[in-house]
Amino acid sequence: MREHTLSLQADGGDAIAGEALARTLWLRAKALQDDPGTTLFFGRVDGKEALYIGRRHVSDAEGDPVVLDWRAGVSRPFYRASVTDPMGLVRRRRFGVEGGELTAYEDEWLAGEGSTDERGAPRTSALLAREIERPRIGPMRDIVATIQPEQDEIVRADVATTLCVQGAPGTGKTAVGLHRAAWLLYAYRDRLSRSGVLVVGPNRAFLEHVGAVLPSLGEVTVRHTTVEELVAHGQLRAVDTPHVAGLKGEARMADVLREALWAHVRPATEALVVPRGSRKWRVPAYEVQDMLDELRTRGVRYAAARAMLPQRLAHAVLVAMERSGDSPDDRVQDAVARSAAVKAYVKQIWPEATPTTVLARVLSTGEGLAEDQQAIVWHTAPRFPGSARWSAADLVLLDELSDLIERTPSLGHVILDEAQDLSPMQLRAVGRRASTGSLTVLGDLAQGTTPWATGSWAESLHHLGKDLAAPGTHLEELIRGFRVPGAVIDFAARLLPSIAPGLTPPESVRSNPGRLDVLAVPDAVSGAARATHESWTAHPGTVGVIVPDGWTAEVSGALQSVGLEHEVLDGGHVQEHLHRVLLVPATVAKGLEFDQVVVVEPAAIAAVEPDQRTGLRRLYVVLTRAVSGLTVVHADPLPDALTVDG
Template identity: 55%
Template sequence: MPGPPGEPGPLDAERAHLAASRTALRAMRADAEALDIGDVTANWVNAAVLQSEIDLRVKSLADLAHAPLFFGRLDFDGFPDPYGAPVPAADTAPDDTGERHTFYIGRRHVHDHDGDPMVIDWRAPVSQPFYRASGKDPQGVALRRRFGYTAGELTAYEDERLSGPGADAASGPAASTLLQREIERPRVGPMRDIVATIQPEQDTLVRASVDGTVCVQGAPGTGKTAVGLHRVAYLLYTHRERLARTGTLVVGPNRSFLHYIEQVLPALGELDVKQATVDDLVRHPQITVRSRDSAEAAGLKGDARMARVLRRAVRSGVTVPTEPCVVVRGSRRWRVPAYELEEIVRELLDRDMRYGAARDALPQRVAHHVLVRMEQAGEAPDDRVQDAVARNAAVKALVKTVWPQVDPAKLVLRLLSDADFLAAQADGVLTPEEQRAVLWPKPARSVRTAPWSAADAVLVDEAADLIARTPSLGHVVLDEAQDLSPMQYRAVGRRCSTGSATVLGDIAQGTTPWATASWAEALTHLGKPGSVVEELTQGFRVPRDVIAFASRLLPEIAPDLTEATSVRESPGDFAVLRHAPDALTDAVVEACRAALRREGSVGLIAADARTEELGAALREAGLTPLGPGEETTADSRLTLVPATLAKGLEYDHVVLDEPRAIVDGEPDARTGLRRLYVALTRAVSGLTVLHAAPLPGALAAPSPAWED
């Protein structure tokens, strides 16, 4: 039940606690800033490391004006440990004074000068009931209170009584006015955290074990990206030491997307999580991506079969010895016959070892055979002698001839330039037609000047891993994963081969020719077969009319997926308008002007080929638009978005220009319809579709919201 802003008692008490908590946070920051490490470190290196940790601690204790210190409160009838699981309440009601054990839930921990908690971190076990408790399962909670804020000021509260006398029959998200208001709050600027509005099914995914990989199939507006980011924050809280040692990473589809989400983790107090695109991960110091493959070539280079071709190519230079190796030490000559050398080489080839590790092992194996002969002759060599033999000139010459060094970039250059070499390595793997499609139009002579593409860079990364193992991180979040090729999945999987991953995506939004067909297949390429796949279908951001309109495309683009629903209703904020071809651009400009009269961000999404014309028309009308990735402000809220860059972004109001042009801008109809599905579902509050050409696919059926 909402608490009126004018009610003096409870609101004044809550505001006083907020003020006291802010004072305590400032004291915590001041204590951290005042730390003197002059006499506690052994040397300047240790001092520098410790000071950097202190600086990070100070930064994490900043009091962010746009992020209230707490957003909820839990009153327990039992006696929960604030850092552990709550103790179930006794069968008796609270004592006569009505006193309960109260905890405020916020974005970070705050304690007073005695060390007693004033705000509990949302990731602590005692906070879990804030997200999961209900009238049917109160989890020891007598009362859950949500707070409403306006411009950083606490202005309202809302109570749900979950147990005891007067318990609410209906509780949870559907019954919460403040929660609904927070979900529907207009968006200006980058993506913000959803820590105050996490739903029970989302919380289950956020708190899943760090030891397992989780795949989230999420319809538009279901919060899958937020789930992934909050999961990172939760894992860092729960396994701080482990993940600080092994590292975490968020992988997104493009720079615009990463810029959009970059403020979420800092708002949750996590400042040391790296973000990258797949192209960033596979960047090689020797190559520069300067070309773009055809869809056929990119699809073949991204095919998992290329891993087999590369494995053959990496090992193609290994030869079987035909001459013995003679090692001279002092006055003695030690001979390892060719057949023994052949056995060593074949054994190393048969083992599943990195090429470089096997090459390093070869001289040691040869040296071991020499030591056996020394022992048979009555000598007593030790490990130092074996190392010396392994460094012997004759052994080095043997290794150089039999197991030559391989440069990954030069190897891939040869593979894509030399038709005969490619044919030898791809025999039985790629057809002759596929081999011709993979080859560069003109052979390249130099790594520096070769026409490298993004798909080529992934091949170089694969080759590099075949030579030397790629270091693994503790946890990787992979967002918009449905667009990755099998080879790109392998590239990401190498970065978490000994860790875990959170895979986020939507099969219906796959817009590349090699888009993921199934999550089971994708997880196998990632190196995490059999991982849990969870589906989110309850939308919280995209209005109900909008998601219903977009979902008409599902039978054509992803027939196996469950149609999403939404808790949001925005009557009057959805329209499909048809105009004459020569009037369409002017109508789009006027629709943008009308959207700007409302509160929140505005995105004009159009086919890439239409953006130049629309941008010029907007500027002529005095509506200078931002580009994707540029931060919106109160004075600049209109962004012109090419359809190919819209994925993952959100705007309060979307003006969608000419759906047919978006579909026709793709190489095939299915990919075009998926691109259109993405564009339609970027709206958080309202959507206006303007078109001159007939609407594509199932969208052509009439709707009450349409006007002609």
């Protein structure tokens, strides 16, 4: 199929069409690249006929299907059929794959003899369990062979549906969101190829970790970005205190900015006078003011309303001409709208505005800010548009103003991960990228680690421009954990009563409970190096060493002293993982996963945060990064919440 695609000539009839066709063929060939680590199919369903299921559609030389795309409607029974509802199947076959080679197969009978065990219960799949529990080496991989029924419901939801997925650690919410993007691009290719799909993650390290999933499924056009990159309207040169950043992130800032922008429009105190030929035409000030009031209440953007004003004024002049007996046409109206008199008048009462000038004035003067928000001004250096030092929160405000001036184009679908950590203003920035599209919102309220972390999904969806109570918006909860073993998730769940008492505790469905070691040591740094060396020696896969922010250099030195080559993840761009050991500051760990995890000094990780609840939430995040085993190394006493069960 790839060779056939590459053999086609990109003849589009002209240079532009030919270039577009050549790019289409190149993307098609890129999507058909072989993956040496896997096979073209991973399952088979036997009903009226045997159908092979794979990561993409594969046809033979005559065009007949050999493997069906996992996203096709006929593939759905592979994921949802059960003994109680076989969906027309008699048997489901799963294939074991190691290093691109088929190593095993397993049949699951859905009807007749063999469909239940000796107790009458449905038989469990050993291959499925082995695939779920396989060590994690390298970036996140796709889960097409192991998608569970409740996950498949989310993946295949209609494109017009906005889904919010509350998912405990290890429930696969990130993978589900990425596979939903792949399914939407398959099911609604024509629509979404024009409007686009975007994945928004918490940091660049996270995006590097998940970036291979969609290409492995044949989708190579989806853009991945962070919120900071999404609103990059200027160079990041300042850092706000958490208190000031929280104030700038509040939803009420949207009203402050809107009022500050529209305050540029001045009252009409003088009439418009337009010379034309030997006569002068006059539009009274009260009539102009009516136009201004009407344009302000239309709900259009500032620049669009400003662009309408010259035509409104010109139309009023034409009405005056007609009353005097003239018969002007549309060309006269256009000429009046472009005249120097009208341009000068519009410039005087409705000046142009830029996001930087408006925000600089607000931050320098406190215009429109409530009394408790004045800390924004007190802790901010004077801002001048040409030389302003913008912070991350400022860039979000600039994005808000940019949208108030000119509408932000909407995408067809946006996947937003770790949404619980975004401020209301950040959520608004993401939401306007899907103002005419839909969203898949992924997160966990228990993992909210910013001072402005959301208190409810209804609130977050409101800031995203969606209403949880409205048709087409749904909240789904995933509690079955496939990634984190039982011993680890049970240990971390001791924190839930303190950090998110309303959430259902997650439950691990893995047969292997995993390994949990809690080591009290005299020195946490040297103890961490020894524990890491032991994990690296005794267990396969990656070893993530998660440390309090600020401990990276010291722990790195200790790892080198015991002969462990390692890579440091700092939240920015990362290389291909050349080493099995990765050193991770606690604030970067969210969304990542490692086969073995060594958590260093839990009390210090929690103490870095501004309050106890946020600190314990940060700790909950780092404790749940392990796929197979967790070692907790501490010299200081553990937080009380972790010792509740002894």
